[in-house]
Amino acid sequence: MRKFTLGTSKEQIIYMIxxxxxxxxxxxxxxxxxxxxxxxxxxxxxFCPHRGASLLEGSINSINEIICPLHQYRFELKSGRVSAGSCADLETYPTSLTENGLVITLP
Structure with missing residues (x-):
């Protein structure tokens, strides 16, 4: 596992995103x-695991799912589990907001 920190403070990362x-x-x-x-x-x-569409073009609904712009497949943000559609789950990465910035852990 590799950990990366974005920003230099909690306030900075909240302001940036x-x-x-x-x-x-x-x-x-x-x-x-x-x-x-x-x-x-x-x-x-x-990218969507179904057809590779960019999820950067997607949207977030009121129940915290990301919606793929291509076929409207939905994935839970917290777990990556597909909630509408037929494909693999979305790969997610743990995050932790600290006083020193946002820590993202990759496998």
């Missing part, structure tokens, strides 16, 4: 997607 917007971030050599809902962060693969 607008709530409910999907951002692409480079963590090590991997491009991932990142979403903030209040003070909770969700990191996940940036």
């Amino acid at each position: 607008n709530e409910r917007s999907i951002k692409r971030v480079l963590v090590g050599d991997k491009k991932i997607a990142l979403v903030r809902i209040e003070d909770e962060f969700f990191a996940f693969q940036s």
